[in-house]
Amino acid sequence: MSLPTKLRHLAALTALALVAAAPAATADDQSTGKEQFFPLQSYRVGPYAAGGTGFFGGTIDYFNLINTRDGGVNGVKLTWEEGETQYEVERGVEVYERLKNRANIAAWNPLSVGIAYAMIDRISKDRVPLITINHGRTDSTDGRVFPYVFPLLLNPYSETSGIINYLASREGGVDKLKGKKLVVLYHGSPYGKETIPIYELLKDKYGFDVQQIEVPHPGNEQQAQWLQIRRIKPDYVILRGWGVMNPVALKTAQKTGFPADHIIGNVWSNSEEDVLPAGDAAKGYVAITTQASGADYPVLQEVVKTVYDAGKGNLEDKKRIGSVYHNLGIVNGILNVEAVRIAQEKFGKRTLTGDEVRWGFEHLKLDEARVAALGAKGLFHSINVTWDNHEGDGRVTFQQWDGAKWNVVSDWISPDWALLRPIIEKSAAAYAAEKGIKIRTSGDVDKVTELGSEAPAASAKN
Amino acid sequence: MTGFDFTFFLEVLVGGLLSGVMYSLVAIGFVLIYKTSGVLNFAQGAMLLFAALTFVSLVERGVPFALALAITFLVMVLLGITIERTVLRPLVNKPPITLFMATLGLSYIIEGAAQLIWGTQVHGLDLGIDDTPLEISGILISKFDLFAAAVAATMVAVLTVLFRWTRVGLAFRAVADDQFAALAVGLRLPRIWATVWTAAGLIALVAGLLWGARLGVQFSLSLVVLKALPVLVLGGFDSILGAIVGGLLIGASEKLAEVYLGDVFGGGIESWFAYAIALAFLLIRPAGLFGQKLVERA
Numbered sequence: 001m002s003l004p005t006k007l008r009h010l011a012a013l014t015a016l017a018l019v020a021a022a023p024a025a026t027a028d029d030q031s032t033g034k035e036q037f038f039p040l041q042s043y044r045v046g047p048y049a050a051g052g053t054g055f056f057g058g059t060i061d062y063f064n065l066i067n068t069r070d071g072g073v074n075g076v077k078l079t080w081e082e083g084e085t086q087y088e089v090e091r092g093v094e095v096y097e098r099l100k101n102r103a104n105i106a107a108w109n110p111l112s113v114g115i116a117y118a119m120i121d122r123i124s125k126d127r128v129p130l131i132t133i134n135h136g137r138t139d140s141t142d143g144r145v146f147p148y149v150f151p152l153l154l155n156p157y158s159e160t161s162g163i164i165n166y167l168a169s170r171e172g173g174v175d176k177l178k179g180k181k182l183v184v185l186y187h188g189s190p191y192g193k194e195t196i197p198i199y200e201l202l203k204d205k206y207g208f209d210v211q212q213i214e215v216p217h218p219g220n221e222q223q224a225q226w227l228q229i230r231r232i233k234p235d236y237v238i239l240r241g242w243g244v245m246n247p248v249a250l251k252t253a254q255k256t257g258f259p260a261d262h263i264i265g266n267v268w269s270n271s272e273e274d275v276l277p278a279g280d281a282a283k284g285y286v287a288i289t290t291q292a293s294g295a296d297y298p299v300l301q302e303v304v305k306t307v308y309d310a311g312k313g314n315l316e317d318k319k320r321i322g323s324v325y326h327n328l329g330i331v332n333g334i335l336n337v338e339a340v341r342i343a344q345e346k347f348g349k350r351t352l353t354g355d356e357v358r359w360g361f362e363h364l365k366l367d368e369a370r371v372a373a374l375g376a377k378g379l380f381h382s383i384n385v386t387w388d389n390h391e392g393d394g395r396v397t398f399q400q401w402d403g404a405k406w407n408v409v410s411d412w413i414s415p416d417w418a419l420l421r422p423i424i425e426k427s428a429a430a431y432a433a434e435k436g437i438k439i440r441t442s443g444d445v446d447k448v449t450e451l452g453s454e455a456p457a458a459s460a461k462n
Numbered sequence: 463m464t465g466f467d468f469t470f471f472l473e474v475l476v477g478g479l480l481s482g483v484m485y486s487l488v489a490i491g492f493v494l495i496y497k498t499s500g501v502l503n504f505a506q507g508a509m510l511l512f513a514a515l516t517f518v519s520l521v522e523r524g525v526p527f528a529l530a531l532a533i534t535f536l537v538m539v540l541l542g543i544t545i546e547r548t549v550l551r552p553l554v555n556k557p558p559i560t561l562f563m564a565t566l567g568l569s570y571i572i573e574g575a576a577q578l579i580w581g582t583q584v585h586g587l588d589l590g591i592d593d594t595p596l597e598i599s600g601i602l603i604s605k606f607d608l609f610a611a612a613v614a615a616t617m618v619a620v621l622t623v624l625f626r627w628t629r630v631g632l633a634f635r636a637v638a639d640d641q642f643a644a645l646a647v648g649l650r651l652p653r654i655w656a657t658v659w660t661a662a663g664l665i666a667l668v669a670g671l672l673w674g675a676r677l678g679v680q681f682s683l684s685l686v687v688l689k690a691l692p693v694l695v696l697g698g699f700d701s702i703l704g705a706i707v708g709g710l711l712i713g714a715s716e717k718l719a720e721v722y723l724g725d726v727f728g729g730g731i732e733s734w735f736a737y738a739i740a741l742a743f744l745l746i747r748p749a750g751l752f753g754q755k756l757v758e759r760a
């Protein structure tokens with residue numbers, strides 16, 4: 001463990017239950033004025049630290065790569081400051097309050113459903129994007145109602161649809177799903193419950209049977225649930241877990257004789273941290289992902305060469321380079337940087353306002369060729385965010401744990417977006433009615449807040 | 463569901479009893495400290511995490527299993543002595559709530575220190591116990607949980623012998639009964655407390671290894687204290703037998719409730735159901751099933 005990291009931990013330890021504010025790596029060029037700032041509500045201590053260190057480590061590694069290799073984005077340096085949240089909502093909001101007045105904020109990336117929910121009204125007022133890659137409110141996909149929220153790549157409904165489509169491909173077609181028995185084992189939290197109606201919807205569409213069983217937080221006891229599963233005798237169990245719930249599910253499945261290769265994990269049950277503690281019980285387990293794991297991709301090799309070999313790597317343990325959370329952080333870094341780059345093409349190669357970066361996210365189109373040019377071919381498929389579709393049609397793939405590493409076992413799969421969109425729009429419309437939000441039209445997209453301006457302007461310079 | 467499936471009922475019951483034994487393992491650590499010093503040691507979960515994390519980190523660095531076990535035990539002894547010297551000794555004769563708050567603070571410090579020293583990564587822990595289930599008359603029984611039950615039974619037997627038939631145990635009981643009287647007859651309170659905290663450290667190590675093998679060694683291990691609290695309320699804070707019986711009752715009832723009453727409440731009830739039972743017991747029998755009734759004279 002490096003000394004700065006130890007000091008960071010020491011800072012968090014000292015803070016204890018008080019405001020945890022552990023300033024982490026701050027890029028070295030805040031004084032020039034040509035910078036784009038990313039406040040990072042990270043969690044490096046507490047129960048979810050393993051995920052936090054991987055994800056935020058990946059994002060910071062990518063920012064460092066851009067700064068070191070390219071001198072920033074068209075000369076604009078990326079800067080950031082971390083605030084420790086321990087994955088707690090109140091601490092996340094405290095970090096927001098502490099950092100919200102920093103100049104040149106590009107976007108917020110809390111990686112926490114709870115913190116994201118608590119920030120939606122605030123960042124909408126500030127006109128700064130909130131990125132909830134692979135998580136967050138499903139209806140925030142509807143950019144007409146949520147102009148500043150971006151559940152990039154995958155929202156929970158798409159994830160559900162992607163899992164069902166994968167099972168269909170495994171069974172030999174959607175018609176083979178008819179009569180199959182599924183159990184969804186979900187975390188007892190708003191996150192866990194978010195997909196309940198979608199499984200019911202897909203059940204009706206495809207004719208399978210589904211039973212949804214809750215595991216109380218944190219999920220360190222699941223004997224009763226797995227005995228119920230044993231009695232139900234399902235064809236598949238879909239694991240919608242988080243943290244300790246995941247390895248305990250795999251171990252308890254083994255205890256009750258359920259095969260691991262018939263357990264399909266969701267996107268927050270797909271990391272090394274979820275399977276390693278389960279040991280042999282995890283062998284054969286399958287999980288969905290938006291980004292492949294492994295360090296063979298050119299962008300990862302660049303990170304190793306440019307960042308880690310220069311001693312600037314963020315992960316304490318180099319063995320974690322290319323792990324699921326680290327790669328998710330890398331992909332998150334790519335998406336943030338490319339949104340800034342795209343926005344610069346419209347507004348100028350300078351520091352941008354949060355609203356201008358929002359415009360960049362709303363035009364974030366990275367096709368397969370562009371993804372390959374970024375050195376990420378195979379790491380993730382593509383993204384096509386529009387002003388009204390803030391998810392961006394991300395594709396999913398499935399990986400299987402062999403006891404030592406994840407192996408991709410499917411093609412890139414598309415969720416059934418057409419089926420899901422009306423439900424998302426209905427939910428977003430209800431939210432808009434509740435909050436008195438005027439639904440945007442395409443004509444509102446180019447109205448951005450420029451530098452030094454408090455109100456959105458109708459035009460922008462090219 | 464058609465008809466009552468008695469085999470399934472038995473399976474849930476047995477699974478619950480075996481889970482209860484795991485809760486008892488944590489509860490015993492609480493009882494040991496409470497019995498001899500009147501302190502509800504909220505840091506027991508953090509000690510459990512610290513022990514498991516130290517052990518697994520040593521093993522991952524190539525230290526042989528037995529040596530890692532010995533080193534971890536030594537670390538826990540040092541931790542126990544340090545706690546006694548730096549926290550408990552200065553707080554002798556302070557109100558119980560002060561001591562409780564001190565252990566609450568300790569739990570945060572130990573958790574933070576564990577992550578500071580060993581990092582935040584999640585670790586797997588393989589104790590070499592095969593966890594494929596045994597099937598007896600259609601009922602699946604976890605081999606690992608049977609092993610844990612055997613360990614708990616051994617621990618209870620050893621502690622019972624220690625308390626009942628050894629000089630140290632006699633001293634423990636004397637201190638538990640009346641600290642002033644124990645001091646008056648020449649018992650060295652600091653040494654006894656250091657011994658007790660060392661023993662609690664050993665129990666934390668054993669419980670930490672078993673829970674660590676079950677959950678993985680990660681921060682959430684410290685949360686298992688929440689499973690022990692209703693056990694203590696039910697069994698009594700100062701009874702080792704109570705910790706075992708309380709664990710069995712809580713384990714069995716929460717699992718049966720989850721399966722048979724879960725649907726009525728929308729599922730996921732076992733986490734609060736144990737506390738509902740504990741609360742009911744507090745109202746009916748405040749000292750728990752086996753706890754000593756406190757008699758105070760004005």
